[in-house]
Amino acid sequence: GRGPVDARITGSLANPVVDVTASVPRAAVRGVAVRNVTVAAKYRRGRVDIRSARLTANGAAIAASGYVTTGAAPHISLRGRFSRLNLRSLPDTLSVPVTGIASGTFSLSGRTASPSVSASIRVIDGSVSGTPFASADARVRLVDGQAIVSGLRLTTEAGEVLHAQGTVTPRSINLTASAASIDIAGVAARFGETGYSGTAFFN
Numbered sequence: 736g737r738g739p740v741d742a743r744i745t746g747s748l749a750n751p752v753v754d755v756t757a758s759v760p761r762a763a764v765r766g767v768a769v770r771n772v773t774v775a776a777k778y779r780r781g782r783v784d785i786r787s788a789r790l791t792a793n794g795a796a797i798a799a800s801g802y803v804t805t806g807a808a809p810h811i812s813l814r815g816r817f818s819r820l821n822l823r824s825l826p827d828t829l830s831v832p833v834t835g836i837a838s839g840t841f842s843l844s845g846r847t848a849s850p851s852v853s854a855s856i857r858v859i860d861g862s863v864s865g866t867p868f869a870s871a872d873a874r875v876r877l878v879d880g881q882a883i884v885s886g887l888r889l890t891t892e893a894g895e896v897l898h899a900q901g902t903v904t905p906r907s908i909n910l911t912a913s914a915a916s917i918d919i920a921g922v923a924a925r926f927g928e929t930g931y932s933g934t935a936f937f938n
Contacts, residue, residue, distance in 0.1 A: 736759040736760070736761050736762025736763065736769075736772065737759065738757060738758045738759035738760055738772070739757070739758055740755065740756070740757045741755070741756045741757075742754065742755045743755075746779075750779075750780055751778075752777065752778070752779045753777065753778040753779075754776075754777045755774070755775070755776050755777070755778070756773075756774070756775045756776075757772075757773070757774045758772070758773050759772040759773075760772075764792075767792055767793070768792065768793075769790045769791065769792045770790065770791045770792070771789070771790060771791050772788075772789070772790040773787070773788070773789045773790075774787070774788045774789075775787045775788075776788075781804055781805045781806050782802055782803070782804045782805070783802060783803045783804075783805070784802045785799070785800055785801055785802060785803070785813070786800060787800055788800065788815075793820075793821060793824040794819055794821060794824075795817055795818065795819050795820035795821065795824075796817065796818050796819060797815060797816075797817045798815050798816055798817075799813050799814065799815030799816075799841075800813070800814060800815065801813035801814055801815075801843075803847065808846065809846070809847040809848075810844075810845065810846060810847060811843055811844065811845065811846075811847045811850050812842075812843070812844045813842065813843045813844075814840070814841070814842045815840065815841055815842075816838075816839065816840045816841070817837070817838060817839060817840075817841065818838040819836060819838065820836065820837040820838065821836055821837075822834050822835050822836070822837055822858065822861070831863060831864050831903075831908055832862075832863075832864055832865070833858075833861065833862070833863055834861050834862045835858035835859060835860055835861020835862065835868075835871070836858065836859055836860055836861070837856055837857065837858045838856075838857055839854055839855045839856040839857055840854065840855050841853065841854040841855075842854070851876070851877075851878070852876065852877040853874070853875065853876045853877075854874070854875050854876075855872075855873075855874050855875075856871075856872070856873055856874075856875060857870065857871070857872050858870065858871045858872075867892055868889050868890065868891050868892065869890045869891060869892050869894075870889075870890045871887065871888065871889040871890070872886070872887070872888045873885070873886060873887040873888070874886045880904060880905070881902050881903065881904045882902065882903045882904070883901075883902055884899065884900055884901055884902065884903060884910065885900045886900065887899040887900060887910075895914060896914060897912055897913070897914045898912065898913050898914065899911060899912040899913070
């Protein structure tokens, strides 16, 4: 993308300090269209301090700040937040289809090529494999191609609460769940089945 860039260069020729602000109305990141990109950053002695970075993509708003180092072993440390993220817009890489509108916070840290990623996420008006739910809250860490889920609290449309933790990969799901009770008739009705009744208790 293209947009206005303001830069101020100070310091010595050997160790310049570059202060940059940029605003790009439209751009693309790995094939994803982004809008309203604004960045304020400063480069000094092999480190880029990102005071503020903001953009919108597929209707979602994302903001972050932190730093990135350069050199033989570059590192990254970013913290940010996102809102109005439609999960349908994400690449279809999970072993189970998930929909909903997500918001939350995230962090990236470690080597730039393979950073550690963690997030606290809240999803509303969602579904898992076609089964709807009212809301879900969870903490997620991405490690070696798998999502480690902890503290998942899912509330069904009937107000039932399910707790779960475990791992999810592009090919498999391994979660341990517990709930005070589940209305069997309500679950059956969501799959278009009748003639079921009772309450299930499990952990």
